[in-house]
Amino acid sequence: MNGLGLTLLVALGAALVLGAVAHRLRLPPMLGYIAAGMVVGPFTPGFVADREEVLALADIGVALLMFSIGLQFSVGELRSVGGRILAGVPVQVAFTMAIGTATGLMLGWDLIEALFIGGAVAVCSTVVLVKVAGETTLHTTTHGRVALGVSIVQDLVTVVLVVTLSALGSQAEESWLGLVGAGVVALGFVALVLVGGSRILPPLLGFIAGLRSRELFVIAVAVIAVGTAFAASALGVSVALGAFVAGLALADSDLSASVLGEIVPLRELFSTFFFVSIGILLQPAAILAAWPVVLALLLIITFGKAIPIAGLALLDGQRTSTALRAGALIGQSGEFSFVLASAGLALNAVAPETFSLAMGAVVLSILTAEPLLALARGVGTRFDRITRQGPLSGEEPAANLRRHAIILGYGRVGRSVARVLESRGFGWVAIDGDYSLARSARAAGAAIIYGEAG
DSSP, X not given: OOHHHHHHHHHHHHHHHHHHHHHHTTSOHHXXXXXXXXXXXXXXXXXXXXXXHHHHHHHHHHHHXXXXXXXXXXXXXXXXXXXXXXXXXXXXXXXXHHHHHHHHHHTTOOHHHHHHHHHHHHSOOHXXXXXXXXXXXXXXXXXXXXXXXXXXXXXXXXXXXXXXHHHHHHTOTTHXXXXXXXXXXXXXXXXXXXXXXXXXHHHHHHHHHHTTOHHHHHHHHHHHHHHHHHHHHHTTSOHHHHHHHHHHHHTTSTXXXXXXXXXXXXXXXXXXXXXXXXXXXXXXXHHHHTHHHHHHHHHHHHHHHHHHHHHHHHHTTOOHHHHHHHHHHHSOOOHHHHHHHHHHHHTTSSOHHHHHHHHHHHHHHHHHXXXXXXXXXXXXXXXXXXXXXXXOTTTSOOOTTTTEEEEEOOSHHHHHHHHHXXXXXXXXXXXXXXXXXHHHHHHTTOOEEESOOO
């Protein structure tokens, strides 16, 4: 077996075992995946996985996750979050980054090293956000939409931070010229994918769907998601942002539900490698030796983000419980912290020991994410009850699917069932795997989704 095959086998095997252990202990399985990375990493005895191979697989996982988030997130949803909240996110990032940077300087780190770590602790993880809150919560509750909107804006700010800090860390004479050029390229790429992709990708996928080959459709979706992400990377734009924009370009397509259904199994498999990659880079001995520093960074990650975001939500008129839950969801870090700290590590601006301490705090923030959300839920609900703010109408999924049937297949029998349901006052949505039929039925006014029900 070659190196890549062995790395896949051992890493996935360790992730399976330790993820199951974490699940039985009622901990997030992602912590088991991180532990698996530590087991196959260079700082523990036994098999050592190829770091570069795992990182490449992790990039695919991040790309697929961000692509699926883009598929479900519309510009209209982003606007509905609240202008004050979104406008305040860059201020929150700057505030939290300043605290992290000041802490680093007090610990004797160089300014550029402190800036990299300060930036790393100032942003949250969309991957962790999805895992902790669940995709349904993110799109059907007020606090979920607020947290996701904040996360997306933080992602955009992170791109600027990566480019800016990398320019500072390189200390090259042409750094600032490169910074401006990179910014122009990033904006141009985003505009090109949003405008061009929304016109080209839906017809392309429609043509492939018309071939009625599920295998070809899955391959096409994977090529679009991963291909756009790595095209972005080649231009100096983050893989995560590139994939998110590609998903956003397809969000309003009538194929978006089917695309999402096909991408989920691949996403779950490859996102495992993201957490394994974090574990590989951790140095347990360094973390234990400097646990007070790790604890300080954890407090900055958690409360340095949660409190400002909760405050912004309150200023925007959200209920106390909504604000606290949204803040709690943001009080963690993950992939973008890894990206920022890794950029500093690659430039020798961040020492390996410092990197490990920061990632140790990130891992702990993942561990505390669910308990923090549970605490915020309890405190917020109690506070709303005491202050008589009323029922949390926006905090539960909308119950607009009552008396609603799902019809599997929209052939002769399916259409007959639809007519009977309508005659009795029931709403319905049909799912059919024939794209041509689904398209023509939708044009005739039927509520139908293209996709496979099984």
